Every structure is written in structure tokens, then in C-alpha cells.
Amino acid sequence: MCGIIGIVGKGDVAQRLVDGLRRLEYRGYDSAGIATLDNGKIERLRAEGKLINLDERLKKAPVRGPIGIGHTRWATHGGPTERNAHPHATERVAVVHNGIIENYAALKAELEQHQCRFETETDTEVVAHLVDHHLKQGMDPITAANAAFDRLEGAYALxxxxxxxxxxxxxxxxxxxLAVGYGDGEMYVASDSYALAPLTKKICFLEDGDRIRVNAGGVTIYNRDGKELSRPIRITAQSGETTGKGEYRHFMLKEIFEQPSVIGDTLNSFINPATREITLPADLVEMVAKASRLTLVACGTAFYACHVAKYWFEQIARIPVEIDVASEFRYREAPMPEGGVALFVSQSGETLDTLEALRYCKRQGQKIVSIVNTIESTIERESDMVLHTLAGPEIGVASTKAFTTQLTTLACLVLAAAAKKGAIDAKTVGAMSDSLRQLPSLVNSVLQDTAVTIEKLSREIAEARDVLYLGRGAMYPIALEGALKLKEISYIHAEGYAAGEMKHGPIALIDDKVPVVVLAPHDKLFEKTASNVQETIARGGQVLLFTDRDGLTQLGRGCRWSVRMPVSDAFVAPILYVIPVQLLAYHVAVAKGTDVDQPRNLAKSVTVE
Known part of the structure; x- marks a missing residue:
């Protein structure tokens, strides 16, 4: 979502601000801007659209100065226009802001009575005018800012x-x-450590309620009452290298093809190849194995990873599981069981809905486990235990490799907990871990053997207005994920359903213009799924079938399109079968000419509710 970068430095900082914003592009945005002090005067450059537009303006009309702030904006209040782009400013103050000021309307009405004139539709402009109003009352800058902060309600970083x-x-x-970076004779602030990686390795992560006073020599951290605070300085493990697309047309395609490698890296961190044992922290495994109930919470694609894991935990480890989307979970005020464990999955580790759900569970006495891809995140820091996926930086907004490494990590946790609980014996653990270790090779074969076929048929799918996805058992969440991917990047309306639910409503949508994507490995549920496919074909539905050799022999003849998948153990099939639906969404989006890596209206890290 929105990104912040700030430098109190040496020499002109404008280009470095833009470079920092470039490292925040992955979060998703629709406008960008910077502000610096040139001989003490606030100078701003802002631009609608991609960062290249701002960069070109900077080249044509450079702004100078040793201090500045920058911002990539994902629109909340007000459209994605240059006028609404950050920084927002008066003659005395410039502000960048992530989050939402919930009481901005009341503050705006109050300020308008003091002859403040607003030029934008945003909530953020209120902050600039509020600080400016206090400056006019004779306050010094720090006092004025704190007086303004005292009035704000909502979630924000400024x-x-x-x-x-x-x-x-x-x-x-x-x-x-919000994080603070320590340089040599200069200081930095940013919304995440990735933006600061080229500038410094010394990072301090602020906590809720922290306020900062920064100059080139250091930072003072204090609370609302002015009491100075101490926060640990960490040496960040983030790489300062810029991630490129390499030979690939889009980051998303590159990240799809990185999956054999990152799944392998994740597996190698959890499975001992010599003993075939899952090697996770013993106290974490015991905590999960003894849980009276597991509560799995996440948003978007990560929620579908939780949905798959529910099948695994209950079928293999015999641990009862509840799953919920984070944005709804805490508002249900669910009673949490004594001895329960809450597990949170997030690529960024900063998703606000997920973080607030985590805090609710903490207040309810649950032990907290998180699975995150981004190191040093807030969710990680607030968890009792954490497991890292090893997907590496994921730049494409639509999650691909983060999802499969989340599933891989969850699968390893399931096996470890099942073994600890005695739900499966050592021989079964070894066989299932062998199935996991085969995944990189199987995923690679899917990428190599199906990509051309999927690209060709995607041109026909791209003509559709609606697409349905069907799956049974653990394939149901993969159907949901496939539909989400298609919606996210091609803007085609798509829905995922449990295959057995077709006749309870969605079958009314079937005609010869509706492609129906069916995920059906030849497993114990195949016959049931096959019946649903026949019902679809009988009504003119255009079926795209993903299945293995035996499935094609039995069902392939009646389908308009079919893609042969390798034979795999049912345990790992959900991870394998998500690969072709990722490719399908990608190639459909390319055929339609949409912005694959940064689809409209979406953000990578959603830090507002």
C-alpha cells in the first residue's frame, strides 16, 4: 500500500528519495511525490500514475535540498490524481502519510472555521493544516506537530x-x-526496511504510539507524554540489491518460474534430507500439537493457504481448526478456547487487518504463531513464534511464490505436529516428506510442459466475461485462489466453488460462453468431481480440465480444453495444481493487455482496514 521515505542528509536528496520510492513500488500505488527544502522553502514535485512520471518531472525541473520526504500513494480518500498525491503541504509544513485519519471530517470542519482552505479530497491534508494552525499560534515545530498528533484518530504513520x-x-x-535508519552523518525514515536497504543496515522499528524527532545526527524516540523511549537497533538482513525482471516480461512471470527454487529453499530449511524428519523448533511443534484448537487467520491469497491447511491439519494431524478472514474475525468477537493457538499467515507481515486480529487473539490468551515472508515485520515482532517462508522479495502484486511457500511451510508444520501428536507414524512422515521433497521437480515439470498449452488456450479464455473454477477437498481453496488470480490481473469476473455446490445455485450460470476451470487430480474424490463435470458439459459449459493421466483417460474426451498434470501424492497436489492456474491468469491478462504486475486498484501490502 502507500509507501514513505524520508532523508535528513548531506547534499541534495531528491533523486535518492525517488530511488527509495522505486523500492516501494511493489506495495502498489497510483501516484507519487516528493518534497524537499530548497534554501528553507518547501518545494514539491508530484505526479499521477507510475513513478517514471515523477522521475521525468524531476529531471526537467530539479528540486534541491538536504532534507526531504517522498510517498507512493494508494488512493483511499479522493481519486488517484496529482492534486491528491502526497506530500501535502502549506507554506510552512509538508506531510506524507500512510493509513487513514478517521476523524478527518470533524477536524476539517474545525479548521475551515479558522479560514483554512483545502485543495484536495484527502484526509491527509488535514494533518498539514492542523500542524500549520498550531504554528500560527506561536508553537515551535515539534510542539505544533505533537499537538496535531494528539488530535488524530485512526491508523497512521506520518x-x-x-x-x-x-x-x-x-x-x-x-x-x-514506520522504521528509522541510521546513516553516516544522516538519518532516514521509511515505511519498511526494504526501502532503506541501499542506504543503511542499521534499522530501528518503531512501535505503536512512538513519536520521533530526527536530525542528521540521530533520532529521539518518545511517547505522547514526552517520555524518551529506547528501541533496539537491528542490523537488517534485507538486501540492498534492486530486484529486476531478468529475461522475463513481467515480475509475475519471473516469480511463477522461481517457484521450484524457492519451494526447494523453504523445504531445505525444514526437512533433514538424511533422516527425512521435519526439523522445526521443538517448542513450536509441541505448542501446535497440544492445541485445543487452531485458529488460522489471514487475508486474500494467504487466507486460501489457511483454507488448504485446515484440510491438512484436520485430516493428517487430527487437530481441530477454525479459519477466518482477518477483516471479519475480530468483529465476530469469537470466544477463544483455553490452550488454543492462533496462526497468522502474511506475505508482508504488515497487513493491518491480520495484525489487529493477532492482537485480539493475544488479548484472548492465545499463543501466537506467524508465517511471514518479509523479515523484521510487525507481525513477526508481535508473535510468540515465527516461521519464515523463503520466497524472497515478491514484486508482483498478485501473490504467486509467496503462496506456494506458505503452503510448503504449513505442510511441514502439519507433518511435524502430526508426528508429535502420534497421529501418524515415522514411516508415514518419511513418505509424506518425500512427497514434499519431490515438489520442486514436479513444479518445474508443470512449468516446462504446460506453459505453451496454457498460453494458447488463454486467448480463448480472455474473451469470456465470466469464468467459474471448481474443486473438491483441498482443491476447493485452489479453485478460490485461481478465481482470485484471474480477477486480480485480467479483470474478468471469476468465482471459485466447491464442485459439489454447483447444483445448489451456480449451475444456473452455465452456458456455452462460460468457461469452467476444473481442478481434478485422480484421487479418492475424482469420481464425485467427474459427475459435476458431466453436469456442466450437459448444459453447454466449456470445461478446462486440469488432471493427470488417469483423469484424462476417464474424463478428458468431453472437455473443450485439457491440460495434463503429473501424477502426485494427494498431500502435495494443492501446491502443484495452483501452478497452472497462476499461468492461466497471467496469460489471460497478457492477452487482454492489462497491467500484470501492478493491477488497477490493488496494493501489495494492505496497511489500512
């Missing part, structure tokens, strides 16, 4: 600079991440 203050930046974190 960085503020002031006219004629070349060595001062103030900021605050409340519910939305």
Missing part, C-alpha cells in the same frame, strides 16, 4: 518537515509501520 528547518523531521507511528 513524516513531517518544516520550512526553514533544514535539520529536522518529525514522525509518528500508530497502527501503520
Amino acid at each position: 513524516a513531517v518537515i518544516f520550512a526553514n528547518e533544514n535539520n529536522l523531521m518529525v514522525g509518528v507511528r500508530q497502527g501503520t509501520p
Whole structure:
């Protein structure tokens, strides 16, 4: 979602601000801007659309100064226009903001009575005017900023600079991440450590309620009452290298084809190849194995990873599981069981809905486990135990390799917990871990053997207005994920259903213009799925069947399209079968000419509710 970068430095900082924003592009945005102090005067450059538009403006009309703030905006209040782009400013103050100011309307009405004139539709402009109003009352910059922060309600991270203050930046974190970087004679702030990686390895992560006073020599952290606080400085493991597309046309395609490697890396971190044992922290495994109930919570694609894991935990480890989308979970005020464990899955580790659900579970006495891809995230820091997926930076907004490594990590946790609980014996653990270790090779074969076929048939799918996805058992969440991918990047309406639910409503949608994507490995549920496919074909549905050799022999003849998948153990089939639906979504989007890596209206890290 929105990204913040700030530098209190040496020499002109404008280009470095833009470079920092470039590292935040993966979060998703629709406008960008920077503000610097040139001889004490606030100078701004803003642009609608991609960062290249801002970069071109900077080249044509450079702004100078040793201090500045930058921002990539994902629109919440007000359209994605240059006028609404950050930084927002008055003559005295410039502000960048992630999050939402919930009481902005009341503050705006109050400020308008003091003759403040608003130029944008955003909630953020209120902050700039509120700080400016306090400056007019004779307050110094720090006091004015704190007086403004005291009035704000919502979730936000803010960085503020002031006219004629070349060595001062103030900021605050409340519910939305903000980090401070320590340089050599200069300091930095950013919404995540990835943006700071080329500038410094020394990072301090702020906590909710923290306020900061930054100058080139260091930072003072304090709370609302002015009491100074100490936060640990960490040496970040983030790489300063810029991730490129290499030989691939899009980041998403590159990340799809990286999956054999990153799944292998994740497996190698959890499975001992000599003993075939799952090697996870013993206290974590015991905690999960003894849980009276597991509560799995996530958003979007990560929620579908939880959905697959529910089948695994209950069938293999015999542990009862509840799953929920984070944005709804805490509002149900669910009673949590004594001895329960809550597990949270997030690529970014910063998703606000997931973080607030985590905090609810903590208050309810649950032990907290998180599975995250981004190191040093807020969710990681607030968890009792954490497992890292090893997907590496995922730049494409639509999650691919993060999803399969989440599933891989969850699969390893399931086996470890099942063995600890005695739900399966050592021989079964070894056989199932062998199935997992075969995954990189199987995924690679799918990528090599199906990509051309899927690209060709995707041109016909691209003509559809609606697409249905069907699956049974653990294939049902993969059908949901396949539909989500198609919606996200091609903008075609798609829905995923449990195959047995077709006759309870969705079958009314079937005609000869509706492609129906069926995920059906030849397993114990295949015959049931086959019946649903026949019902679809009988009504003119255009079936795209993903199945293995035996499935094709039995069902392939009646389908308009079919893609042969390798034979695999039912345990790992959900991870394998998501690969072709990722490829399908990608090639359909390319055929339609959409922005694959940064689809409209979407953000990589959703840090507002």
C-alpha cells in the first residue's frame, strides 16, 4: 500500500528519495511525490500514475535540498490524481502519510472555521493544516506537530518537515509501520526496511504510539507524554540489491518460474534430507500439537493457504481448526478456547487487518504463531513464534511464490505436529516428506510442459466475461485462489466453488460462453468431481480440465480444453495444481493487455482496514 521515505542528509536528496520510492513500488500505488527544502522553502514535485512520471518531472525541473520526504500513494480518500498525491503541504509544513485519519471530517470542519482552505479530497491534508494552525499560534515545530498528533484518530504513520528547518523531521507511528535508519552523518525514515536497504543496515522499528524527532545526527524516540523511549537497533538482513525482471516480461512471470527454487529453499530449511524428519523448533511443534484448537487467520491469497491447511491439519494431524478472514474475525468477537493457538499467515507481515486480529487473539490468551515472508515485520515482532517462508522479495502484486511457500511451510508444520501428536507414524512422515521433497521437480515439470498449452488456450479464455473454477477437498481453496488470480490481473469476473455446490445455485450460470476451470487430480474424490463435470458439459459449459493421466483417460474426451498434470501424492497436489492456474491468469491478462504486475486498484501490502 502507500509507501514513505524520508532523508535528513548531506547534499541534495531528491533523486535518492525517488530511488527509495522505486523500492516501494511493489506495495502498489497510483501516484507519487516528493518534497524537499530548497534554501528553507518547501518545494514539491508530484505526479499521477507510475513513478517514471515523477522521475521525468524531476529531471526537467530539479528540486534541491538536504532534507526531504517522498510517498507512493494508494488512493483511499479522493481519486488517484496529482492534486491528491502526497506530500501535502502549506507554506510552512509538508506531510506524507500512510493509513487513514478517521476523524478527518470533524477536524476539517474545525479548521475551515479558522479560514483554512483545502485543495484536495484527502484526509491527509488535514494533518498539514492542523500542524500549520498550531504554528500560527506561536508553537515551535515539534510542539505544533505533537499537538496535531494528539488530535488524530485512526491508523497512521506520518513524516513531517518544516520550512526553514533544514535539520529536522518529525514522525509518528500508530497502527501503520514506520522504521528509522541510521546513516553516516544522516538519518532516514521509511515505511519498511526494504526501502532503506541501499542506504543503511542499521534499522530501528518503531512501535505503536512512538513519536520521533530526527536530525542528521540521530533520532529521539518518545511517547505522547514526552517520555524518551529506547528501541533496539537491528542490523537488517534485507538486501540492498534492486530486484529486476531478468529475461522475463513481467515480475509475475519471473516469480511463477522461481517457484521450484524457492519451494526447494523453504523445504531445505525444514526437512533433514538424511533422516527425512521435519526439523522445526521443538517448542513450536509441541505448542501446535497440544492445541485445543487452531485458529488460522489471514487475508486474500494467504487466507486460501489457511483454507488448504485446515484440510491438512484436520485430516493428517487430527487437530481441530477454525479459519477466518482477518477483516471479519475480530468483529465476530469469537470466544477463544483455553490452550488454543492462533496462526497468522502474511506475505508482508504488515497487513493491518491480520495484525489487529493477532492482537485480539493475544488479548484472548492465545499463543501466537506467524508465517511471514518479509523479515523484521510487525507481525513477526508481535508473535510468540515465527516461521519464515523463503520466497524472497515478491514484486508482483498478485501473490504467486509467496503462496506456494506458505503452503510448503504449513505442510511441514502439519507433518511435524502430526508426528508429535502420534497421529501418524515415522514411516508415514518419511513418505509424506518425500512427497514434499519431490515438489520442486514436479513444479518445474508443470512449468516446462504446460506453459505453451496454457498460453494458447488463454486467448480463448480472455474473451469470456465470466469464468467459474471448481474443486473438491483441498482443491476447493485452489479453485478460490485461481478465481482470485484471474480477477486480480485480467479483470474478468471469476468465482471459485466447491464442485459439489454447483447444483445448489451456480449451475444456473452455465452456458456455452462460460468457461469452467476444473481442478481434478485422480484421487479418492475424482469420481464425485467427474459427475459435476458431466453436469456442466450437459448444459453447454466449456470445461478446462486440469488432471493427470488417469483423469484424462476417464474424463478428458468431453472437455473443450485439457491440460495434463503429473501424477502426485494427494498431500502435495494443492501446491502443484495452483501452478497452472497462476499461468492461466497471467496469460489471460497478457492477452487482454492489462497491467500484470501492478493491477488497477490493488496494493501489495494492505496497511489500512
